[in-house]
Amino acid sequence: MNHPTHSEWMAFLYGELPPAKRREFGAHLAGCAACAAEVQTWRASMDALQQWPLPAIRATPRLQWWPTLKWAVAAALVLGFCFLLGRQTSPAAAELTALKATVAKLEQSVRREADFDPADAVQSATTAANAETLRLLAEFSLLQDDQRAADQRALNLTLQAFNLRLQKLRGELETVALNTETGFQQTHENLTHLVSLSLPEPK
Amino acid sequence: MWRVKLHDDPQAFASLMARWQRPIQRLCFRMTGDMQDAEDLTQTAFTRVFVRRADWQPTGKFSTFLWRIALNLCHDELRKSNRRQECSLDALEEEDASAASFLGADEPGPDAQVSARERGEMVRQAVLALAAHYREVVVLRHYEQLKFHEIGEVLGIPEGTAKSRMAEALTQLNRLLKHLNEDTSCNPKIPKPNHRTQTPELLAL
Numbered sequence: 001m002n003h004p005t006h007s008e009w010m011a012f013l014y015g016e017l018p019p020a021k022r023r024e025f026g027a028h029l030a031g032c033a034a035c036a037a038e039v040q041t042w043r044a045s046m047d048a049l050q051q052w053p054l055p056a057i058r059a060t061p062r063l064q065w066w067p068t069l070k071w072a073v074a075a076a077l078v079l080g081f082c083f084l085l086g087r088q089t090s091p092a093a094a095e096l097t098a099l100k101a102t103v104a105k106l107e108q109s110v111r112r113e114a115d116f117d118p119a120d121a122v123q124s125a126t127t128a129a130n131a132e133t134l135r136l137l138a139e140f141s142l143l144q145d146d147q148r149a150a151d152q153r154a155l156n157l158t159l160q161a162f163n164l165r166l167q168k169l170r171g172e173l174e175t176v177a178l179n180t181e182t183g184f185q186q187t188h189e190n191l192t193h194l195v196s197l198s199l200p201e202p203k
Numbered sequence: 204m205w206r207v208k209l210h211d212d213p214q215a216f217a218s219l220m221a222r223w224q225r226p227i228q229r230l231c232f233r234m235t236g237d238m239q240d241a242e243d244l245t246q247t248a249f250t251r252v253f254v255r256r257a258d259w260q261p262t263g264k265f266s267t268f269l270w271r272i273a274l275n276l277c278h279d280e281l282r283k284s285n286r287r288q289e290c291s292l293d294a295l296e297e298e299d300a301s302a303a304s305f306l307g308a309d310e311p312g313p314d315a316q317v318s319a320r321e322r323g324e325m326v327r328q329a330v331l332a333l334a335a336h337y338r339e340v341v342v343l344r345h346y347e348q349l350k351f352h353e354i355g356e357v358l359g360i361p362e363g364t365a366k367s368r369m370a371e372a373l374t375q376l377n378r379l380l381k382h383l384n385e386d387t388s389c390n391p392k393i394p395k396p397n398h399r400t401q402t403p404e405l406l407a408l
Contacts, residue, residue: 006366006367006370006371007363007366007367007370008366009370010351010366010367010369010370011351011366014344014351014369016350016351041373041374041377042370042373042374042377044377044380045373045374045376045377045380046345046373048322048326048329048376048377048380049326049330049341049345049346049376051319051322051323051326052323052326052327052330053319053323054229054232055232055238
């Protein structure tokens with residue numbers, strides 16, 4: 001076996017070699033004075049390193065808790081007293097009460113919503129929608145009937161007015177016809193008379 | 204994370220923080236060597252995660268996203284510290300106190316405790332003396348137990364590169380800690396920490 005390198009000896013000394021390799025190195029060490037001397041040197045250094053003790057590591061410095069606690073309790077009492085005093089004397093007390101009532105209502109509302117059943121709600125909504133639809137249809141039908149009757153009445157009135165107008169026009173037309181005929185006769189007579197006057201007297 | 208991204212869920216973000224706060228804090232501490240900086244960086248990291256939540260892709264692992272942000276912040280902090288050349292005595296004292304608190308009451312006697320603290324401090328200085336691109340591999344592999352392929356994903360480098368960097372880092376550490384390994388009672392001659400060095404890969408992130 002060749003002499004192991006320094007790096008390999010480090011792995012040996014610090015126990016990072018697999019067992020088979022470790023046995024092989026041990027055997028080499030037993031038979032090689034040069035390597036044994038070198039390893040002995042390193043082992044001596046390793047032993048020496050163990051002689052540098054770690055000083056007692058100070059724990060995290062403890063707080064002087066009693067004075068701190070005393071002042072903390074005093075501060076808490078003063079703060080609590082001021083807080084209560086402020087709550088009692090504050091004009092916002094009434095608002096606070098109202099706010100609490102609102103919160104209670106909201107809480108009830110939330111509870112109701114928590115009990116909410118979607119199937120029932122859909123059924124109720126469908127029934128209500130159907131009823132509303134029927135009601136609207138009935139109203140629409142009545143409105144249509146009323147509208148139809150009104151239209152009929154208006155049409156009848158219009159027809160009556162038209163007939164009256166027609167009769168009146170007929171009367172007027174007959175009058176005009178009579179007048180015209182009378183005029184024609186008068187004209188004929190006038191023309192006849194005129195012709196009789198224009199003809200020479202028979203000799 | 205997707206709840207944070209899509210709904211700005213504060214509870215989800217709190218869960219993420221509860222899950223990842225300690226690992227990120229450990230990482231930042233190992234990278235900067237300072238617990239105060241680590242705490243600040245951890246808070247900043249989670250703030251940045253929230254700000255950039257839109258950048259996170261659900262196809263990628265959240266942990267990779269988070270490690271990368273935290274490492275970037277660490278590098279930024281190291282760069283700023285390098286400019287300031289800061290050396291906070293307070294931090295050193297706090298570290299000493301922290302190290303003391305780490306050692307339990309059932310530890311051996313005062314001499315042993317002092318000796319352990321000295322060894323720990325030497326290792327800390329040695330780790331901080333590593334270039335940042337070596338240090339981050341050491342921290343992620345050795346302390347945070349990430350596999351090499353995971354480290355490759357976080358840093359955007361091949362797995363083999365992560366392993367070779369680890370080998371080089373351990374070699375350098377051995378040299379730096381020679382005094383510690385041979386005789387823990389002697390005064391170590393460790394070079395000045397080079398923890399301000401910027402890693403090349405994460406600059407692009």
